[in-house]
Amino acid sequence: MKEQQILTALTVTDIAEEGKGIARANEMVVFIEKAIPGDVVDATVYRKKKKFAEAKILNLIEPSKDRVEAFCEHFGVCGGCKWQHMNYDAQLKYKQKSVLDALQRLAGLEVSHAEEILPSAQDKYYRNKLEYTFSNKRWLTAMDGVVNDDMEMNALGFHVPLRFDKILEINHCYLQADPSNDLRNNISAFAKENNISFYDLRAHEGALRNLVIRTSSTGELMVIVIFAYPEDGQVELMMNYVKATFPQITSLLYIINQKKNDTFSDQEVLLYAGREFIYEEMEGLKFRIGPKSFYQTNSVQAYELYKITRDFADLKGHELVYDLYTGTGTIANFVAKKAKKVVGVEYVPTAIEDAKVNSQINGIENTVFYAGDMKDVLNADFVKENGKPDVIITDPPRAGMHPDVVERLMEMEAEKIVYVSCNAATQARDLIRLKEKYDLARIKPVDMFPHTQHVENVVLLTLKK
Numbered sequence: 001m002k003e004q005q006i007l008t009a010l011t012v013t014d015i016a017e018e019g020k021g022i023a024r025a026n027e028m029v030v031f032i033e034k035a036i037p038g039d040v041v042d043a044t045v046y047r048k049k050k051k052f053a054e055a056k057i058l059n060l061i062e063p064s065k066d067r068v069e070a071f072c073e074h075f076g077v078c079g080g081c082k083w084q085h086m087n088y089d090a091q092l093k094y095k096q097k098s099v100l101d102a103l104q105r106l107a108g109l110e111v112s113h114a115e116e117i118l119p120s121a122q123d124k125y126y127r128n129k130l131e132y133t134f135s136n137k138r139w140l141t142a143m144d145g146v147v148n149d150d151m152e153m154n155a156l157g158f159h160v161p162l163r164f165d166k167i168l169e170i171n172h173c174y175l176q177a178d179p180s181n182d183l184r185n186n187i188s189a190f191a192k193e194n195n196i197s198f199y200d201l202r203a204h205e206g207a208l209r210n211l212v213i214r215t216s217s218t219g220e221l222m223v224i225v226i227f228a229y230p231e232d233g234q235v236e237l238m239m240n241y242v243k244a245t246f247p248q249i250t251s252l253l254y255i256i257n258q259k260k261n262d263t264f265s266d267q268e269v270l271l272y273a274g275r276e277f278i279y280e281e282m283e284g285l286k287f288r289i290g291p292k293s294f295y296q297t298n299s300v301q302a303y304e305l306y307k308i309t310r311d312f313a314d315l316k317g318h319e320l321v322y323d324l325y326t327g328t329g330t331i332a333n334f335v336a337k338k339a340k341k342v343v344g345v346e347y348v349p350t351a352i353e354d355a356k357v358n359s360q361i362n363g364i365e366n367t368v369f370y371a372g373d374m375k376d377v378l379n380a381d382f383v384k385e386n387g388k389p390d391v392i393i394t395d396p397p398r399a400g401m402h403p404d405v406v407e408r409l410m411e412m413e414a415e416k417i418v419y420v421s422c423n424a425a426t427q428a429r430d431l432i433r434l435k436e437k438y439d440l441a442r443i444k445p446v447d448m449f450p451h452t453q454h455v456e457n458v459v460l461l462t463l464k465k
Contacts, residue, residue: 137153239272
């Protein structure tokens with residue numbers, strides 16, 4: 001057996017994207033699990049490459065002044081909330097640093113005028129949506145002790161990192177407000193008591209597959225129970241129980257998904273009780289959210305993000321605005337009253353239907369929405385038909401914008417581009433091209449996801465005179 005290398009008295013100086021501390025041992029970079037900047041540690045190397053190594057803390061010699069006790073019992077095993085052991089002020093500092101590093105290092109941009117990151121008002125119970133997985137193969141932890149044949153192996157919770165088939169049973173999750181934990185725990189207990197089988201992720205068999213819980217700032221609640229191969233009467237038994245035990249549910253839905261993957265965008269959603277959607281509200285605007293709708297998962301902070309976007313756009317009322325990657329039209333509808341017209345474009349047809357409904361229920365008549373692949377839709381004919389935009393708002397997925405879309409933006413020469421990004425690295429890549437015609441006027445990071453490495457960033461680009 002190969003002896004593990006031990007590195008002594010390493011000083012952690014930075015933190016990596018996936019939440020590992022970064023230290024140096026001579027010329028080698030060492031990524032250390034659960035270490036944070038300021039820690040001094042002895043570490044055991046478990047993987048070594050030519051220029052870097054991965055390690056675990058063997059001995060915490062001196063804790064960082066930013067180190068705090070993690071508040072969740074599942075910390076370190078569950079893949080979420082990886083920065084819980086670092087105080088929130090330090091988290092914000094490193095998020096700001098990661099955004100500015102990306103813009104400076106990757107795009108060669110001047111960032112000294114960047115504004116302070118906006119903290120999240122809530123750092124617990126801030127998510128409006130969680131998806132849980134049922135599994136008959138529970139991830140065993142040190143707390144479980146000796147494994148025996150009588151041990152309960154069913155679990156309802158989250159995937160263990162890097163294991164598609166193992167699920168960590170969650171007792172209490174700090175991401176979503178009540179009654180989320182009660183719902184999950186009661187549904188799990190009822191299934192076990194009534195011998196309703198949990199899904200086998202390898203063999204693709206079993207009755208219960210996933211559970212989705214959505215809450216809204218209006219106090220409404222959506223619950224979706226996803227079955228795979230239920231036996232006769234089991235759907236009715238479970239759904240009746242959920243309806244009776246949680247009468248506050250606004251929208252109770254179920255799906256039979258027998259595909260090899262968990263996505264249900266192509267599956268029929270069946271209404272069991274209540275209505276087929278819930279409402280989110282923002283500044284008096286109502287947004288309808290169905291089981292397949294996308295909505296920013298931190299409602300309170302989404303409002304702050306959209307206010308910053310609107311502020312950067314600084315609309316006077318005469319502008320034609322293009323809202324790219326509009327999703328369900330949240331930003332488009334949010335800025336519509338300040339614009340002459342808003343044109344929204346999105347890849348997902350069902351999202352565009354939601355966007356149209358959201359305009360309709362709010363009496364907004366100066367929006368128009370198109371579904372299609374951005375790089376194909378956004379061509380010269382489209383601009384001819386809809387007009388040359390004064391302002392472009394773009395909020396692409398993590399992969400950033402397709403190079404063809406960036407080229408369209410260069411051709412359109414809108415006076416302003418407000419670029420909202422959840423990945424500063426791909427944003428920086430797109431800005432390399434855009435900076436040829438645009439000045440970087442404002443930068444504002446926004447923290448949507450406390451205790452994780454994720455950070456949103458909003459930039460304002462102004463056309464060079």
